Amino acid sequence: MDVFRVFQVEAAHFLPNVPQGHKCARMHGHSFRIEIHVSGDVGEDTGWVMDFADLKRAFQPIHDQLDHHLLNDINGLENPTSENLARWIWSRMADSLPGLSRVVVQETCNAGCSYRGPDVA
Ligand SMILES: Nc1nc2c(c(=O)[nH]1)N=C([C@H](O)[C@H](O)COP(=O)(O)OP(=O)(O)OP(=O)(O)O)CN2
Protein backbone atom coordinates (compact mmCIF):
# COMPACT_ATOMS: atom_id res chain seq x y z
CA MET A 1 0.00 0.00 0.00
CA ASP A 2 1.16 3.51 -0.82
CA VAL A 3 0.21 6.56 1.26
CA PHE A 4 1.09 10.10 0.40
CA ARG A 5 0.76 13.68 1.44
CA VAL A 6 0.76 16.80 -0.71
CA PHE A 7 2.71 19.91 0.26
CA GLN A 8 3.07 23.34 -1.28
CA VAL A 9 6.25 25.38 -1.33
CA GLU A 10 6.49 28.93 -2.62
CA ALA A 11 9.95 29.60 -3.98
CA ALA A 12 11.93 31.47 -6.59
CA HIS A 13 14.46 30.01 -8.98
CA PHE A 14 16.24 30.42 -12.26
CA LEU A 15 17.89 27.77 -14.42
CA PRO A 16 21.54 28.67 -15.04
CA ASN A 17 22.25 26.01 -17.67
CA VAL A 18 19.45 26.61 -20.17
CA PRO A 19 20.29 27.84 -23.69
CA GLN A 20 20.74 31.55 -24.23
CA GLY A 21 17.40 33.35 -24.46
CA HIS A 22 15.45 30.63 -22.60
CA LYS A 23 12.82 32.25 -20.40
CA CYS A 24 13.77 30.10 -17.41
CA ALA A 25 17.17 31.77 -17.18
CA ARG A 26 15.31 34.73 -15.69
CA MET A 27 14.40 34.58 -12.01
CA HIS A 28 10.78 33.61 -11.49
CA GLY A 29 8.65 31.83 -8.92
CA HIS A 30 6.48 28.76 -8.58
CA SER A 31 4.01 27.34 -6.12
CA PHE A 32 5.75 23.98 -6.15
CA ARG A 33 3.38 21.08 -5.45
CA ILE A 34 5.26 18.25 -3.79
CA GLU A 35 4.01 14.74 -3.06
CA ILE A 36 5.80 12.49 -0.60
CA HIS A 37 4.86 8.80 -0.85
CA VAL A 38 5.56 6.00 1.61
CA SER A 39 5.01 2.31 0.90
CA GLY A 40 4.42 -0.34 3.50
CA ASP A 41 2.06 -2.88 4.98
CA VAL A 42 -1.17 -1.79 6.59
CA GLY A 43 -0.84 -2.43 10.33
CA GLU A 44 -3.23 -5.00 11.76
CA ASP A 45 -4.27 -2.78 14.65
CA THR A 46 -3.58 0.70 13.30
CA GLY A 47 -5.22 0.12 9.93
CA TRP A 48 -2.67 2.44 8.37
CA VAL A 49 0.74 2.36 6.76
CA MET A 50 1.80 5.51 8.58
CA ASP A 51 0.06 8.33 10.39
CA PHE A 52 -0.35 11.21 7.91
CA ALA A 53 0.78 13.48 10.75
CA ASP A 54 4.15 11.71 10.85
CA LEU A 55 4.53 12.36 7.10
CA LYS A 56 3.84 16.02 7.71
CA ARG A 57 6.39 16.13 10.53
CA ALA A 58 9.02 14.47 8.35
CA PHE A 59 8.57 17.05 5.59
CA GLN A 60 8.56 20.10 7.86
CA PRO A 61 12.37 20.68 7.89
CA ILE A 62 12.40 20.45 4.08
CA HIS A 63 9.53 22.91 3.83
CA ASP A 64 11.34 25.33 6.13
CA GLN A 65 14.51 25.18 4.06
CA LEU A 66 12.73 25.77 0.75
CA ASP A 67 9.70 27.95 1.39
CA HIS A 68 10.11 31.61 0.39
CA HIS A 69 13.74 31.08 -0.54
CA LEU A 70 15.70 31.42 -3.73
CA LEU A 71 16.39 27.76 -4.48
CA ASN A 72 19.64 28.53 -6.30
CA ASP A 73 21.10 29.75 -2.97
CA ILE A 74 20.61 26.38 -1.30
CA ASN A 75 23.50 23.95 -1.13
CA GLY A 76 22.92 21.26 -3.76
CA LEU A 77 20.25 23.22 -5.63
CA GLU A 78 22.46 25.47 -7.72
CA ASN A 79 20.61 24.15 -10.81
CA PRO A 80 17.10 23.80 -9.35
CA THR A 81 15.19 21.88 -11.98
CA SER A 82 12.22 19.80 -10.81
CA GLU A 83 14.33 16.70 -11.31
CA ASN A 84 17.17 18.00 -9.14
CA LEU A 85 14.74 19.22 -6.49
CA ALA A 86 13.11 15.77 -6.33
CA ARG A 87 16.53 14.13 -5.89
CA TRP A 88 17.53 16.72 -3.28
CA ILE A 89 14.34 16.09 -1.26
CA TRP A 90 14.80 12.32 -1.52
CA SER A 91 18.39 12.44 -0.28
CA ARG A 92 17.35 14.48 2.75
CA MET A 93 14.32 12.38 3.70
CA ALA A 94 15.33 8.81 2.91
CA ASP A 95 17.16 8.14 6.19
CA SER A 96 14.47 9.55 8.47
CA LEU A 97 11.44 8.28 6.55
CA PRO A 98 11.49 4.48 6.22
CA GLY A 99 9.47 3.32 3.23
CA LEU A 100 9.93 6.50 1.23
CA SER A 101 8.87 5.37 -2.24
CA ARG A 102 8.24 8.38 -4.43
CA VAL A 103 8.82 12.13 -4.56
CA VAL A 104 6.74 14.10 -7.03
CA VAL A 105 7.60 17.72 -7.83
CA GLN A 106 5.29 19.87 -9.93
CA GLU A 107 6.27 23.38 -10.96
CA THR A 108 2.98 24.10 -12.65
CA CYS A 109 -0.39 22.35 -12.98
CA ASN A 110 0.85 20.81 -16.20
CA ALA A 111 4.48 19.86 -15.67
CA GLY A 112 6.58 18.01 -13.14
CA CYS A 113 8.57 14.91 -12.38
CA SER A 114 8.21 11.74 -10.35
CA TYR A 115 11.26 10.17 -8.66
CA ARG A 116 11.37 6.69 -7.15
CA GLY A 117 14.88 6.88 -5.77
CA PRO A 118 18.39 6.25 -7.06
CA ASP A 119 17.78 2.53 -7.63
CA VAL A 120 14.94 3.05 -10.11
CA ALA A 121 15.50 4.61 -13.52
N1 LIG B 1 12.50 18.85 -17.55
C1 LIG B 1 12.35 20.12 -17.11
N2 LIG B 1 12.02 21.10 -17.95
C2 LIG B 1 11.86 22.34 -17.47
C3 LIG B 1 12.02 22.61 -16.11
C4 LIG B 1 12.38 21.55 -15.23
O1 LIG B 1 12.56 21.72 -14.03
N3 LIG B 1 12.54 20.32 -15.78
N4 LIG B 1 11.80 23.85 -15.65
C5 LIG B 1 11.43 24.85 -16.42
C6 LIG B 1 11.14 26.19 -15.81
O2 LIG B 1 11.33 26.19 -14.43
C7 LIG B 1 9.76 26.82 -16.14
O3 LIG B 1 9.43 27.76 -15.13
C8 LIG B 1 8.61 25.89 -16.24
O4 LIG B 1 8.48 25.59 -17.57
P1 LIG B 1 7.11 25.53 -18.39
O5 LIG B 1 6.25 24.44 -17.85
O6 LIG B 1 7.53 25.46 -19.81
O7 LIG B 1 6.48 26.93 -18.04
P2 LIG B 1 5.05 27.54 -18.37
O8 LIG B 1 4.08 27.14 -17.34
O9 LIG B 1 5.29 29.00 -18.52
O10 LIG B 1 4.63 26.86 -19.73
P3 LIG B 1 4.00 27.50 -21.03
O11 LIG B 1 3.45 26.34 -21.76
O12 LIG B 1 5.15 28.16 -21.72
O13 LIG B 1 2.96 28.47 -20.57
C9 LIG B 1 11.34 24.69 -17.88
N5 LIG B 1 11.53 23.35 -18.31
Ligand SMILES: [Zn+2]
Ligand atom coordinates in the same frame (compact mmCIF):
# COMPACT_ATOMS: atom_id res chain seq x y z
ZN1 LIG C 1 10.63 27.66 -13.23
